[in-house]
Amino acid sequence: MSTTPLRLVILVGSTRDGRFAPIVAEWVRTRVAAHTDEFSVDVVDLVETPLPTELPAFGQPPAPGAIELLTAVSPRLAAADAFVVVTPEYNHSFPAALKNAIDWHNSEWHAKPVGFVSYGGVAGGLRAVEQLRVVLAELHAVTVRDTVSFHGCWDKFDGDGNAVDPAADKAAEAMLDRLAWWAHALRDAKAVRPYAA
Template identity: 80%
Template sequence: MPAITPAPLRLAIIVGSTRDGRFAPTVAAWTRARAAERADLTVDVVDLVETPLPTVFPAFGQPPAPGTAESLAKVSPRLAAADAFVIVTPEYNHSFPAALKNAIDWHNPEWHAKPVGFVSYGGVSGGLRAVEQLRVVLAELHAVTVRDTVSFHGHWDKFDAEGDAVDPASNAAAKTMLDQLVWWAHALRDAKAVRPYAA
């Protein structure tokens, strides 16, 4: 009897920087290319510049501002459909971008019992301080962050003119991170099919 091939996992890559002149598109495109090489993933890139969300939350018990539902409709179903996430983030002032935190905070069940990997970039730290803080935030939302990350220290000279990483070790790091992400995504998807997750 032939082995059953599981359906590809749906991966959402979230581009966390919205700053003018951002380097994020280069890192996100490289990340997407690494994920697209895999037959076990389908990829959706959620760029917070292209899908801005409201920055003002309604007071408790009050309706959201006009236009909120329309903005969320461009993002929320895509996060809900994802089996796993990769967050592409720079480091701003030893932390992560406000737009990324805003996108995280507008959602809750969309994160539950799903794995999250990270591709970070920055100066000396390579964005790792942003990643460590994101782990704490996402744990509160019942997400599972994978151990290994991809980090670009001094990112300005880490990509060539075509957008490829100049250090082959970066590709190896991406494979390790995605391998872990896929393992957790299958494990969690299979478990939720048997028993709904209780948040």
């Protein structure tokens, strides 16, 4: 079993103006740091690292401009042992920018665990998470059952970015425990036998 820290990518899935995502993503980063030293964290924010919006025709290579944008993201996703996807819910689903980031990649997701932190109104982003589970299963990712969800998110954080309900911290601990277990198990398994997708 490897003792190298697990590489965790926190993928910030919203790019909308005035988005709440940075508050939630920073909270996730601090929860990871407070919870365990098992992870080294890389935050991939799709505002800071935009991706091409048009996929090439099936079987065709990306255009040169697209390759330039992908080089800022793809190696970071490939290096990950695990992911936490931070997503809001838009119209009972997840943001187009997040779907685009998923669709531009394939092997980067293979045999890696994914946890979710969602936020929004009454549903707290849970409908987005349920749809993401189906999409990521197609890419051979393993989604963990435990999630963190912020219903009516705008009053769930204090001025310092801390969750006001201690239950959120407990939910994050449970999710990170499961994520670490799967990340270790899958990384060790792939070291013995490469994953065949």
